[in-house]
Amino acid sequence: MSYWVQWLWDTLTGSKQPNVKFCEPSAPTITLDDIDHFYKSGQWEKARLGCLEEDGLGVFGHNVSRMSESVAVKCMDWRDRQFEPYTMRLISTQTSIPTPRVHECLIRDRTMFFVMDYIDGEDFYTLWPNLSLFGKCRIMWTIRRYIRELRTWKPPVPDIPGPVDATEKPVRCIGTEFGEGPAGPFNSYADLYDWFEHKRALAVDMAKNWFHYELDEKKLPHFDSSMPLVFTHGDISMHNIRISRDGTVWLLDWGSSGMYPP
Numbered sequence: 001m002s003y004w005v006q007w008l009w010d011t012l013t014g015s016k017q018p019n020v021k022f023c024e025p026s027a028p029t030i031t032l033d034d035i036d037h038f039y040k041s042g043q044w045e046k047a048r049l050g051c052l053e054e055d056g057l058g059v060f061g062h063n064v065s066r067m068s069e070s071v072a073v074k075c076m077d078w079r080d081r082q083f084e085p086y087t088m089r090l091i092s093t094q095t096s097i098p099t100p101r102v103h104e105c106l107i108r109d110r111t112m113f114f115v116m117d118y119i120d121g122e123d124f125y126t127l128w129p130n131l132s133l134f135g136k137c138r139i140m141w142t143i144r145r146y147i148r149e150l151r152t153w154k155p156p157v158p159d160i161p162g163p164v165d166a167t168e169k170p171v172r173c174i175g176t177e178f179g180e181g182p183a184g185p186f187n188s189y190a191d192l193y194d195w196f197e198h199k200r201a202l203a204v205d206m207a208k209n210w211f212h213y214e215l216d217e218k219k220l221p222h223f224d225s226s227m228p229l230v231f232t233h234g235d236i237s238m239h240n241i242r243i244s245r246d247g248t249v250w251l252l253d254w255g256s257s258g259m260y261p262p
Contacts, residue, residue: 030067030115032106035075038067066118072100076255078112080182083163083171085114087254095153097146098250119250125238142249143236151230151262161192161229163258175234175256189225196223229259 064074076084085102092099100117107113124139131139157164162173162184172182179199186192204220207213233240234256242250 072118086166121244124241161186
């Protein structure tokens, strides 16, 4: 089923909302009414963090805003991103990688708001021009260590490709490698392999029969499933790295993470 057909079906039928009991309600309580007031008063736009992403979610979009000195709120379509706060909790409790703690999740219709720690500091992309060579190398070497740790870390369900939700069931995979919309969910590595091989066959057929390219199909690579799945952040960039006031390197935005080939 295509992404947009699935989206329409979920909208009309009202899909089951995600399990968010894994959140830690240790931060000051924030309600949906608080978020409504924050937005309608114009403070949401003024306090927006990072880059604006347009994804058709309506009034809020897919973004993060700082609601207090120590609290930030991220909103998204829960059907495709319900795994992110669960993943962040696993990372913050089972690895040494600094990532914001998630305190509370709030659901309205198809939008999820999750309340998390605000990391006081600066994004890597704003710091980069003013960093010394040593400062740049220190941060990049730290990120290298984080990647190596992620690749050796074993989540609760290490054999399922992509992300899983709080019930440890697979959910749809998100990333540019999957095209226009999410793909899956995949129950096994073999399912992921079959999906990419199917896309390869479609691309070859289109190139030959639509655009009349002369292709030697034997020279076109197949999906490589020879390596075991490893945990992947999926979107490490300067916009998703934040340096706190004490120099700690934080990894943000786990919305494209999951188990994938290295």
